[in-house]
Amino acid sequence: MMMLTVRFDDADLLRASDTLKAHDVWTIFTHRKSDGDAVGSACALFEAGTNAGKIVSWYSPDKKLPETYTYLPHFNDFQTCEDFTFTDDGTLYVFLDCATEVRSVSGYDVTAGINALNIDHHEDDTLYARVNCVDGLASSTCEMLYRVFTSGGWEITPRIAECLYTGIFTDTGGFTFSNTRPLTHRIAAELFELGVKPEIISDHIRQNKSPSDFIIWAKALERVKVFGHDDIFAVSMLYQSDFDEAGADMTGTEGLSQMFMTLRTVKFIAVATQYPEGIVRLSIRSREGSPFGAGEFARDYGGGGHERAAGCTFPYPAECVIDELEASIMRKYHECCCAGQ
Numbered sequence: 001m002m003m004l005t006v007r008f009d010d011a012d013l014l015r016a017s018d019t020l021k022a023h024d025v026w027t028i029f030t031h032r033k034s035d036g037d038a039v040g041s042a043c044a045l046f047e048a049g050t051n052a053g054k055i056v057s058w059y060s061p062d063k064k065l066p067e068t069y070t071y072l073p074h075f076n077d078f079q080t081c082e083d084f085t086f087t088d089d090g091t092l093y094v095f096l097d098c099a100t101e102v103r104s105v106s107g108y109d110v111t112a113g114i115n116a117l118n119i120d121h122h123e124d125d126t127l128y129a130r131v132n133c134v135d136g137l138a139s140s141t142c143e144m145l146y147r148v149f150t151s152g153g154w155e156i157t158p159r160i161a162e163c164l165y166t167g168i169f170t171d172t173g174g175f176t177f178s179n180t181r182p183l184t185h186r187i188a189a190e191l192f193e194l195g196v197k198p199e200i201i202s203d204h205i206r207q208n209k210s211p212s213d214f215i216i217w218a219k220a221l222e223r224v225k226v227f228g229h230d231d232i233f234a235v236s237m238l239y240q241s242d243f244d245e246a247g248a249d250m251t252g253t254e255g256l257s258q259m260f261m262t263l264r265t266v267k268f269i270a271v272a273t274q275y276p277e278g279i280v281r282l283s284i285r286s287r288e289g290s291p292f293g294a295g296e297f298a299r300d301y302g303g304g305g306h307e308r309a310a311g312c313t314f315p316y317p318a319e320c321v322i323d324e325l326e327a328s329i330m331r332k333y334h335e336c337c338c339a340g341q
């Protein structure tokens, strides 16, 4: 079952806008494994804050951001931080695109009454901040931010529009995923009118693979395993040695799990990646016809995300990941089928 913790009210947008206006110093946090929505929303908010005379900074635990987004303003203002010291000096801490505080830097204590604002669109968001602005139906955090800005009369400059469009485009798979609503298109049209060039943004996002990324993708394609009744499941795996041998960046896998969804029979895919510390993370996608959602599967392993796109760590050594993954998917499948009878 989908976990719905989010109760959203349009008044939350204005409350978020007022909270931003009331503070002169903003510290922005985005999640680990930065994607277009995290980077786009942070750059948009950074730019809006700078235009409004705020002092802004931006952190996440990532060592670096995906090269894809270098065209966005404030890409170079990003700073890496694993462990952050939160203070009570009037700074506003803004979490963007983080379903829980643990998705970003450590050091945040939910019970400490930290002066935090949470702007997000994950349906399993835990509402961990003092002020929460979370609509589980929104396509992206960038869509949320657009609505926050318009509710409070903030000027959306062409540069801000470009950032917001980027996050909406990436989180909806170029307006093709089921989270794309009429409102998403209306907002995209507004951003278009504000100066966004869709073909240029699409080129930045989609035509950005390096030859070494292709070597990595080839490895994942070669190792794909399709199984289950009517071949509805698929898994694949990338090892740290693949990245070393190809000289590829770990951010080059963006779009890989979605690509497996083009297999005609597949409704659920999990791509495992071994990280340098040895940890294995899963990138999971599901679609109509899967007996369980990507988010539901990820939550079994302490992960999270959306019903159709989610992620988690997978607690097995790299050499047994493929077998264990297949076994857990089949176990979950049998649980779901039995429960339904």
Ligand SMILES: [Mn+2]
Residues within 6 Å of the ligand: 037, 038, 097, 121, 139, 140, 141, 171
């Ligand atoms: Mn997002």
